[in-house]
Structure formats: structure tokens, C-alpha cells
Amino acid sequence: MxxxxxxxxxxxxxxxxxxxxxxxxxxxxxxxxxxxxxxxxxxxxxxxxxxxxxxxxxxxxxxxxxxxxxxxxxxxxxxxxxxxxxxxxxxxxxxxxxxxxxxxxxxxxxxATGARAKWLGIESEEAFKGFGVSACATCDGFFYRGEEIVVIGGGNTAVEEALFLTNFASKVTLIHRRDELRAEKILENRLLKHPKIETLWFHELQEVLGNDTPKGVTGVRVKNNQTG
Ligand SMILES: Cc1cc2nc3c(=O)[nH]c(=O)nc-3n(C[C@H](O)[C@H](O)[C@H](O)COP(=O)(O)OP(=O)(O)OC[C@H]3O[C@@H](n4cnc5c(N)ncnc54)[C@H](O)[C@@H]3O)c2cc1C
Structure with missing residues (x-):
């Protein structure tokens, strides 16, 4: 019973x-x-x-x-x-x-059940989850050492993850749909000063590009939301 x-x-x-x-x-x-x-x-x-x-x-x-x-x-x-x-x-x-x-x-x-990762909700993101698409830099960053990594977003999480990923990546590109961040100022300063990080303002991710065999991400397709 x-x-x-x-x-x-x-x-x-x-x-x-x-x-x-x-x-x-x-x-x-x-x-x-x-x-x-x-x-x-x-x-x-x-x-x-x-x-x-x-x-x-x-x-x-x-x-x-x-x-x-x-x-x-x-x-x-x-x-x-x-x-x-x-x-x-x-x-x-x-x-x-x-x-x-x-x-x-x-x-x-x-x-007190907390929060979960905020996914973009696009098809190609789902297709490559676990094969190059991740919502946890500390969990998965190590797998992409020496590679170019893209981070989407402009809040604390995105900026922290981008900074953390510089430990592994050859280059980190932060893609944000606006031209200013919501992240804490101290994090923003670190991000903007970091030699390995490039920012792409006014851009949105359209598609994650990749291969099926071996399954993995090869790039992303983005759109400038000001000029199309
Ligand atoms: C990679 C990473 C780095 C971070 N670094 C920092 C940092 O440096 N500084 C900072 O301030 N914040 C940081 N954060 C954010 C911080 O972790 C969260 O703000 C914080 O953990 C939220 O606490 P919480 O207790 O609300 O929820 P969570 O930590 O999300 O905990 C939720 C809990 O609810 C439990 N739960 C969920 N569903 C059920 C259920 N059905 N039954 C029973 N239990 C359930 C889970 O088991 C879990 O224990 C980081 C987050 C991540 C992911």
C-alpha cells in the first residue's frame, strides 16, 4: 500500500x-x-x-x-x-x-521547480539537438574545442555561456536580434572586450545547417532583421 x-x-x-x-x-x-x-x-x-x-x-x-x-x-x-x-x-x-x-x-x-532552457523552436534546432546544438555550455562546450561556436541571445545566460565557451572555441559569435544586451553590465563589458568573441547585432537565426552522416552541425543561416 x-x-x-x-x-x-x-x-x-x-x-x-x-x-x-x-x-x-x-x-x-x-x-x-x-x-x-x-x-x-x-x-x-x-x-x-x-x-x-x-x-x-x-x-x-x-x-x-x-x-x-x-x-x-x-x-x-x-x-x-x-x-x-x-x-x-x-x-x-x-x-x-x-x-x-x-x-x-x-x-x-x-x-520551487525552477526554469528550463529556452529553445528557439525551429525544426533544424530539434534535428541537431545533441549533435552540435546545445543549451548548456558547461555540459557540452568541451566537445567543440577548437571549433567556431555560435550563441543565440542577449541576456545573462547567453553572455555567460559565450564567455565560458571561449575556453574551448577558436571563435564565438553572439547573435542577437537587437543591438543591445539585457545582460548585467559587468558581463557585457567582458563580452565586448573579449578577443575571441564577435557580436552580430540585429540578426536572427533562421536555420541550423548540418550533415546527416556523420550527424553534425556545419553552420547557421541568419537573417538581418533590419535589411532582410
Ligand atoms: C549553466 C548555468 C550556469 C549558471 N550560473 C549561475 C551563476 O553563476 N550565478 C547565478 O546566480 N545563477 C546562475 N545560473 C542560474 C541558476 O542556476 C538558477 O537561477 C537557479 O538554479 C534557479 O534556482 P531554482 O531553485 O529556482 O531552480 P533550479 O535550480 O532549476 O531547480 C529546480 C529544482 O526543481 C526540481 N524539480 C523540478 N520538477 C520537479 C518535480 N516534478 N518534483 C520534484 N522536484 C522537481 C529539480 O529537480 C530541481 O532540483 C546558472 C544556470 C545554468 C544552467
């Missing part, structure tokens, strides 16, 4: 948001249960240096998340390895179903 656990506060997700909620809820004596999900530690476990965590000039993402988990645990947060597959918000208490079969009932639920 499925186990049922009741908690005052159920936290879904084990990224920085989940563990922060865990610390606060535990200190508020809410005896929280935190369900980690498929990616214990969240997105920061996929990166290397984190430079904007106050108190550490530089810390490795996975190390930081181990520390956050230990912190939440030490405060009294019960950390469970499970994935929530269904959440019933109509019932009181709330009812969440775990992949393990456990039913979690809770007086309150904190959703």
Missing part, C-alpha cells in the same frame, strides 16, 4: 530556491519536507564557477548546492529523493503524488 506522509509545508524542488525555502520553513518550525526531483541541487549543479554568491568570491556550483542541502538539513528540513508526478491543489490538505508511490499531504506547498 502507498505510504502517506503529512507535513505542514511541502517544498517541491532542490535548487537554491527549494533549499532556501527549506531553511526558512524549518526555522519557522513548519517541519518541512523537501522533495528533490530529478535534478538534486538544481541547475547550479551543471555549472562550474559561481561568482555572484555573497561571501564567496568564487565557488563551484555543485559544491555550493551540497552546502545548501547540508544547511537545510541541519535546520531540520527533511530531504526526500522523489519526483512529484501530480499535485492536487483542489483538496485540503494539498495532495502530491510521488513517483515512488508515496502520497504527500501538506497544509502548504512551495513550488
Amino acid at each position: 502507498a505510504e502517506t506522509r503529512h507535513t505542514k509545508t511541502l517544498i517541491i524542488g532542490s535548487g537554491p530556491a527549494g533549499y532556501t525555502a527549506g531553511v526558512y520553513a524549518a526555522r519557522a518550525m513548519l517541519e518541512p519536507v523537501l522533495v528533490q526531483g530529478i535534478e538534486p541541487g538544481g541547475q547550479l549543479t551543471t555549472t562550474t564557477e559561481v561568482e555572484n554568491w555573497p561571501g564567496d568570491t568564487e565557488v563551484q556550483g555543485p559544491d555550493l548546492m551540497v552546502r545548501m542541502e547540508a544547511h537545510a538539513k541541519a535546520m531540520g528540513c527533511d530531504i526526500v529523493s522523489d519526483i512529484i508526478t501530480h499535485l492536487d491543489t483542489e483538496s485540503r490538505p494539498f495532495k502530491a503524488t510521488g513517483d515512488s508511490g508515496t502520497i504527500y499531504t501538506a497544509d502548504s506547498v512551495i513550488m
